[in-house]
Amino acid sequence: MTALSILDLIMIGEDRTVSDSLDHALQFAQCAEKAGYARYWVAEHHNMPGIASAATTLIMSHLAAGTSSIRIGSGGVMLPNHAPFVVAEQFATLNTLFPGRIDLGTGRAPGSSAATVRAIRGAHFQDREFFDDVQSLLGYLQNAPSLAVRNLPGKHDVPVWILGSGLYGARLAGQLGLPFAFASHFAPHYLLEAAKEYRENFRPSETLNSPYLVVGACVFAADSHEEAEYLASSHQNWVANLHSGRPGPLPRPSEGFMSNVPEALRARVEQELACSAIGDKEMVRHWLRQFAELTGADEIMIDSRIYDPQARCRSFEIAATALSSLYDGAATPAEEDSCRSAGKSATHWAPGAFPATSRCR
Numbered sequence: 328m329t330a331l332s333i334l335d336l337i338m339i340g341e342d343r344t345v346s347d348s349l350d351h352a353l354q355f356a357q358c359a360e361k362a363g364y365a366r367y368w369v370a371e372h373h374n375m376p377g378i379a380s381a382a383t384t385l386i387m388s389h390l391a392a393g394t395s396s397i398r399i400g401s402g403g404v405m406l407p408n409h410a411p412f413v414v415a416e417q418f419a420t421l422n423t424l425f426p427g428r429i430d431l432g433t434g435r436a437p438g439s440s441a442a443t444v445r446a447i448r449g450a451h452f453q454d455r456e457f458f459d460d461v462q463s464l465l466g467y468l469q470n471a472p473s474l475a476v477r478n479l480p481g482k483h484d485v486p487v488w489i490l491g492s493g494l495y496g497a498r499l500a501g502q503l504g505l506p507f508a509f510a511s512h513f514a515p516h517y518l519l520e521a522a523k524e525y526r527e528n529f530r531p532s533e534t535l536n537s538p539y540l541v542v543g544a545c546v547f548a549a550d551s552h553e554e555a556e557y558l559a560s561s562h563q564n565w566v567a568n569l570h571s572g573r574p575g576p577l578p579r580p581s582e583g584f585m586s587n588v589p590e591a592l593r594a595r596v597e598q599e600l601a602c603s604a605i606g607d608k609e610m611v612r613h614w615l616r617q618f619a620e621l622t623g624a625d626e627i628m629i630d631s632r633i634y635d636p637q638a639r640c641r642s643f644e645i646a647a648t649a650l651s652s653l654y655d656g657a658a659t660p661a662e663e664d665s666c667r668s669a670g671k672s673a674t675h676w677a678p679g680a681f682p683a684t685s686r687c688r
Contacts, residue, residue: 330626331650332366333359333643334402334512338565338577338632339378348379351636356390358640359562364645365626367394368402374443377565380551384417390426402428402508402628403490406460407435409446412476413492415467418436419483422538432488432508433461435496447676459498461487465503486534487540492585497528499520504532511602512630513566514542518598520624526530541626543601544618548611548645555605558642562632579634594642604646612649 335355340656358365380386383401391399399421404414414431419480422429435457445452467546468485469476471555489500489507500507507525510517522540529538547559557580564578567588585593604614619627629646633639 328616328659329624329650330365331630331647332364332368332398332541332626332628334368334370334628334630335380336370336372336378336632337386337631339377339379340577340634341579343576345379349386350379352386353390353393353641354636355418355639355643356394356397356399358643359393363648364397364643364647366400366402366628367629368430368679370402371405371408371434373408387421387429388424391421391428396428398428398430399425400488401432403432403434403488405436406457407436408444409457409458410469411463411560412478415464415478415483418485419468419479422483423479424487427484429485430488431464431485432490433464434490435460436492448630451562457495457519461499461503461505491521493517494524497524498658501525501528502530502675503539504530504535506535506539506541508541508543508628510543510544512628513599515599515601518622520544522624538623540622540625541628542618542624542632543602543628544615544620545600546629546631546642546646547603547605548608548609548614548642548649550641550645552606552610554611555607555642558579558633558638559584559603559632561604563588563596563600565632567592568598570595570599577632579635608645609648614650615646660671 333355335352337348337352339345342349359367369383369390370380372378387399387401399405406414417429418429426567465487466474468479468483468487470478470482478592485503489496489503490510491500491507492510494517497507497509501524509518509521511547522542525540528537531537545562547562548553549558551554559580560580564581564584566576567650568575570592585596588596602618604611604618606614615627630641631639631642
């Protein structure tokens, strides 16, 4: 059965503080653990108004200390910003503190603007190849004898993941025999092509005997379709603001938000959030079933930027309940009725052409 996990950017809501956001993140991780999610990952972003996940490993420690079984990881550490040796030290330490619960997701994007990159890396930073950084990281975690310096004593069983939004990461993850997570929650265009590249290039390794693919999706679940649409408006509004050059905190939800967005901007938001499920339990179940079948993913990772903490936890619970019956077979009459009552047209899924947000197939 397809597993379910969560990605958190630690959004700062309007009229809220960083402290509020960190407290809420722990509540969300605890809620996800109770609901049976496989893992809870924290993204790395810098100099982004409204996002409090810059110090990724510190937040991971905070979340791991407040939970007991769910895996805590980075989604991901941007290796160009960090020395692989230091990353290995940090994650080996986390894994010592929380044995068997730490994931190390790695990416090659800077995670911010050019000026911020210079502030992070320093004026005399030299570019490195992502492939070399990953190889170094793997060696440091294993304390390979060929290395001139050592990590913490012993070998450290920290799973290293490759993250990507295109084909490069898919090929690299396959060639190295590592698990791969695709960022279809905001970059859906190459999803199917990347999944194909990953599987075709996969070579068994000490880490994996066969491919393991995670795909991102935005899920906004509530007790009614109308409430779910209302909750999703915060995430949609934040993306619209970002594309308009106004990055900021997570807005409060608003009724009918997308209908009031100019057509060109609305198209950009819908394209970015194409891999989205918005609705009640039956609608979300129907969408997750199709998405899992389309991608063949081993796991779906949810990004849900919902303003109200209780509503977000409730959304996690509904999605987890929907997943438990994911492979019951064809759509139930309730599912079909939900789609028809929502007034959504049928949608054909094809590479690069995903259904618009909240549509049922």
